[in-house]
Amino acid sequence: MSDSTRETGTVRAGDSGSGSGRGGGRRRSRQVGLFLVGATLLVAAGLFSPLAGRPVTQPIAFNHHLHVDELSLDCTDCHRYVLTGARATIPNIEVCGECHVEPLTDSAEEKKLIAYVESGKPIPWRKVYRVPDHVYFSHRRHAALGGIECKRCHGPMAEQTQPVTRPAVRITMDACIDCHDREGVTHDCIACHR
Numbered sequence: 733m734s735d736s737t738r739e740t741g742t743v744r745a746g747d748s749g750s751g752s753g754r755g756g757g758r759r760r761s762r763q764v765g766l767f768l769v770g771a772t773l774l775v776a777a778g779l780f781s782p783l784a785g786r787p788v789t790q791p792i793a794f795n796h797h798l799h800v801d802e803l804s805l806d807c808t809d810c811h812r813y814v815l816t817g818a819r820a821t822i823p824n825i826e827v828c829g830e831c832h833v834e835p836l837t838d839s840a841e842e843k844k845l846i847a848y849v850e851s852g853k854p855i856p857w858r859k860v861y862r863v864p865d866h867v868y869f870s871h872r873r874h875a876a877l878g879g880i881e882c883k884r885c886h887g888p889m890a891e892q893t894q895p896v897t898r899p900a901v902r903i904t905m906d907a908c909i910d911c912h913d914r915e916g917v918t919h920d921c922i923a924c925h926r
């Protein structure tokens with residue numbers, strides 16, 4: 733991965749040199765330069781560790797299969813901004829509390845949930861999928877405008893009986909660009925790095 737990044741980085745640097753006659757070329761190459769410095773610092777600071785696949789443990793053992801397949805909820809009933817915003821967001825006590833006020837089961841996990849709902853304290857969910865801050869990714873663009881199924885990037889979530897501890901599909905620059913290649917979508921650095 734880092735090899736091909738370096739390769740494409742080199743191509744871009746050459747591009748902007750020869751294209752400096754064009755209006756945005758110079759500003760763009762400066763932005764990319766700044767971005768590269770920033771990215772190097774981020775890598776040095778080890779902020780990419782979630783991408784390296786350290787397993788994540790969630791505060792409540794949420795069961796997707798139960799809620800999606802057995803109770804017939806839609807992804808968008810809980811991930812409410814996935815078709816309209818950049819972030820899908822992970823639902824919290826406001827959403828869970830619509831159904832879980834009184835115990836529905838004798839599950840210890842549900843007891844934990846009700847304690848959060850009653851105290852009004854948000855559940856400290858952790859994100860498994862993430863891109864670094866210098867990458868722009870929009871769910872609306874992909875899931876709504878592009879019509880791409882959640883499964884292609886997240887695997888079969890409706891079958892999960894336990895929270896995922898690592899990404900089912902790794903989110904890397906190569907993976908983004910592979911699909912953009914197949915779909916004829918842009919490779920421009922600035923589209924993804926703002």
Ligand code: HEC
Nearest residue numbers: 794799805806807810858859860861882886889890895896
């Ligand atoms: C009842 C609410 C609910 C429904 C319905 C639901 N989810 Fe979730 N989802 C959650 C919760 C809570 C988490 C965080 C805990 C976990 O990872 O299981 C989560 C986590 C995720 C994650 C991991 C996000 C991350 O970075 O940690 C993905 C991906 C996801 N859901 C996709 C889906 C898809 C696709 C569907 C529909 C097939 C769906 N969800 C339906 C509540 C829901």
Ligand code: HEC
Nearest residue numbers: 792794795798823824827828830831836837839841842845
């Ligand atoms: C639309 C209603 C609805 C929403 C919203 C909902 N649930 Fe549930 N949930 C249920 C029902 C109904 C059951 C009981 C199913 C059964 O009888 O086994 C349940 C069961 C559970 C259980 C106990 C079973 C188990 O897997 O241990 C947990 C924990 C749970 N839900 C967590 C959550 C969380 C966390 C959220 C918010 C992200 C949430 N639920 C949102 C309806 C809902």
Ligand code: HEC
Nearest residue numbers: 807811814819820821822861862863874875880881882885
């Ligand atoms: C083209 C790939 C792709 C598709 C399609 C996609 N996602 Fe994602 N998803 C991602 C990436 C990349 C992230 C990390 C984004 C970030 O860190 O900003 C993510 C993060 C998430 C998260 C964690 C919370 C958040 O907002 O960052 C949830 C939940 C989620 N996706 C649910 C869904 C659901 C539900 C669908 C289908 C309706 C879906 N995703 C479709 C790539 C995708």
Ligand code: HEC
Nearest residue numbers: 734737740741744771775867904905908909919920921924
């Ligand atoms: C389709 C989206 C996309 C495009 C286009 C893109 N990138 Fe990336 N890039 C990413 C994502 C996502 C990451 C973070 C994940 C990773 O490191 O693989 C990243 C990470 C990087 C990193 C730091 C990662 C590392 O450790 O190697 C650099 C440097 C980088 N990109 C440079 C570029 C340059 C230069 C271009 C243009 C030739 C470019 N990118 C085009 C999505 C993209």
Ligand code: HEC
Nearest residue numbers: 868869873877878884903907908911912915917918923924
């Ligand atoms: C499974 C295929 C697929 C994957 C994986 C994917 N994309 Fe895309 N992307 C698309 C498609 C298709 C579009 C065009 C959607 C539309 O019709 O507007 C798009 C559009 C975009 C755009 C808007 C481009 C423009 O012209 O302005 C950005 C930015 C983007 N993707 C970033 C990313 C990043 C960052 C990743 C990786 C984290 C990623 N994409 C992964 C298929 C994908």
